[in-house]
Amino acid sequence: MGVPEHYYVALSAILFTIGVVGVVIRRNPLVIFMSIELMLNAANLALVAFGHRFGALDGQALVLFVMAVAAAEVAVGLAIIVAIFRVRRRLSVDDLSVMRW
Amino acid sequence: MSTWVAFFVLAALAVGSALGLVLRRNPIHGALFLVVNLGSVAGLYLMLGAEFLAAAQVIVYAGAIMVLFVFAIMVLIPGKEETGPDPRRAVRLLAPPLGALLCLLLAFVVARGTGAPAGAAPPAPATLGALGRLLFTRYLFPFELTSVLLLAAMVGVLLLARKRGS
Numbered sequence A: 001m002g003v004p005e006h007y008y009v010a011l012s013a014i015l016f017t018i019g020v021v022g023v024v025i026r027r028n029p030l031v032i033f034m035s036i037e038l039m040l041n042a043a044n045l046a047l048v049a050f051g052h053r054f055g056a057l058d059g060q061a062l063v064l065f066v067m068a069v070a071a072a073e074v075a076v077g078l079a080i081i082v083a084i085f086r087v088r089r090r091l092s093v094d095d096l097s098v099m100r101w
Numbered sequence B: 001m002s003t004w005v006a007f008f009v010l011a012a013l014a015v016g017s018a019l020g021l022v023l024r025r026n027p028i029h030g031a032l033f034l035v036v037n038l039g040s041v042a043g044l045y046l047m048l049g050a051e052f053l054a055a056a057q058v059i060v061y062a063g064a065i066m067v068l069f070v071f072a073i074m075v076l077i078p079g080k081e082e083t084g085p086d087p088r089r090a091v092r093l094l095a096p097p098l099g100a101l102l103c104l105l106l107a108f109v110v111a112r113g114t115g116a117p118a119g120a121a122p123p124a125p126a127t128l129g130a131l132g133r134l135l136f137t138r139y140l141f142p143f144e145l146t147s148v149l150l151l152a153a154m155v156g157v158l159l160l161a162r163k164r165g166s
Helices: A005-025 A027-055 A057-088 B002-023 B027-047 B049-076 B091-095 B097-113 B127-137 B140-161
Strands: none
Touching: A005 A027, A005 B002, A005 B027, A005 B091, A005 B097, A027 A057, A027 B002, A027 B027, A027 B049, A057 B127, B002 B027, B027 B049, B027 B127, B049 B127, B091 B097, B091 B127, B127 B140
């Protein structure tokens, strides 16, 4: 008998919370992005755990789509950060509280 | 018994590396911690019988996406951005207790929602072939949309990365 699925879901809740706290307490946009990846990963883990629990593969299919969206999101987000850095020469989210300058 | 040991080792690795990502100041260290975290989550996928996802996790996340992150960190000169006094210190000090509250809330929901037995869960079908069949039948349209999304992301990145005025 393997580990029950709600242990996996609880672990995913912990990882998600750490990701949320990371987004709030860090000032570096790159680290904020990595914390977002952490949250996406926690959600993926919950999806796989629930899929395993109900013997369905839909959760795994959904995780594949989440991975594709995460890849696209990281590419665009990093390009935006590099573009901002080119203009501002500094990298702190506190400087970016206005939409235009 | 050995599955319990493996689960707790992987879970401790995942939580520890996630904390390392959030608490270490240097973003390069954060990126390496995130690689450890993604690897241990891939191990958990293996334990849940999702072999294909474990491989995809290692290749796509720990490989491709993290290389992109490390490139960006190297381009952007790390370690210079979180120096000096924090202008919003009070707000940020609120984050850990509120995060603990969120974690408790999630744990409560999980304990309520998954505590009930689901009856006899049907055995999971043979993974990779069935997953491929599912992707190309029921999820065919989202699957094709994914390619459009990736193309749009690629074009958008090229547009953003261009020098101004050229």
